[in-house]
Amino acid sequence: MAKKSIPKGVIKDIIIVGVGVLVIWIGLQVAFGTQNPFYVVASGSMIPVLQVYDVLIVQGHEPFEDIEIGDIIVFNRPSDHNRVIVHRVASILDDDPKTIRTKGDANPASIPGTDFPITEEEYIGKVAYVLPQVGYVTQLLKPPINYVIIVIVIGIMVVKQMAKKKNEKELSFSDPMNSENPNTIEELSDINKIEKDSEYSQHVEKSEQVEKSQDIEKSLEDIEKSIEESKTDDKDKK
Known part of the structure; x- marks a missing residue:
């Protein structure tokens, strides 16, 4: 059976509270000039x-x-x-x-x-x-009530840290299409827009290429027609 360690966040909170109490107590000793x-x-x-x-x-x-x-x-x-x-x-x-x-x-x-x-x-x-x-x-604050109070305080800290970690996990695995994630939806919308813009650009490029090829074909037809007309004129002259 795996041993459960105290979350680092709880240890950090306890240290902060302990240091805070110590600083306040030392400050009071200095202010009033007595150990107690x-x-x-x-x-x-x-x-x-x-x-x-x-x-x-x-x-x-x-x-x-x-x-x-x-x-x-x-x-x-x-x-x-x-x-x-x-x-x-x-x-x-x-x-x-x-x-x-x-x-x-x-x-x-x-x-x-x-x-x-x-x-x-x-x-x-x-x-x-x-x-x-x-x-x-x-x-x-006399025993055993003081111990009960300490246990309750530490318990609250542990529950607080566990709830925080649970919320972080839920956010990391949440559905990107969920309405609670408007930023993700906006990003997807932007991607779709970019894709549509790309399709439009490709369509324009293809249309321009078709028009160019049609112009070339027409020019060739005009040249052939001119050649034929010149030949016909030469025959008529003879």
């Missing part, structure tokens, strides 16, 4: 300002030295750096080096090891924009 400009709120510690599944756009170009009390920032948890936290700056603990303390708006107090001490090493960026509830989309 987007974060999804996963807890209710900042309710009511931030809701679960809100998407945060983080500005990493905002210098840590310019952060003030009241700003909402994104940072790595200082105790182990294994979680990303989004809280509001509650106070400045030290200026040299700058060290701050944060607190969740919904929390009764700051949590040691989570809200402080935060230095420039933990700082990721300042929250610039909030996209309410857009984070629900991320739930659709």
Whole structure:
């Protein structure tokens, strides 16, 4: 049983989409000055300002030295750096080096090891924009739904390429006399016209040759007649 390979057109489409996504992602990283400009709120510690599944756009170009009390920032948890936290700056603990303390708006107090001490090493960026509830989309991208979406997209690409090849084959084997091919009919009409013109030219040439031969025959007859008349005149004179 022959193995079916993925059409080259599908591979080309996948590469184009992949390169496009990569270029856009790199552009966003450069524009916002952080490796990941987007974060999804996963807890209710900042309710009511931030809701679960809100998407945060983080500005990493905002210098840590310019952060003030009241700003909402994104940072790595200082105790182990294994979680990303989004809280509001509650106070400045030290200026040299700058060290701050944060607190969740919904929390009764700051949590040691989570809200402080935060230095420039933990700082990721300042929250610039909030996209309410857009984070629900991320739930659709979790396994196994994300794999299903990928399979559907690739399937659509394959069907698209197969339909394109089928249409090309049908066009190449289509009847040239079909009314859907007016250009072919026009070309055939031109050929017929050329053939008719050729027949007319041949007919004219034959007619001219016949006329010439008839003229020659008439001239010969006139000469013979003249000779006979001259002979008759000579006889009469004698």
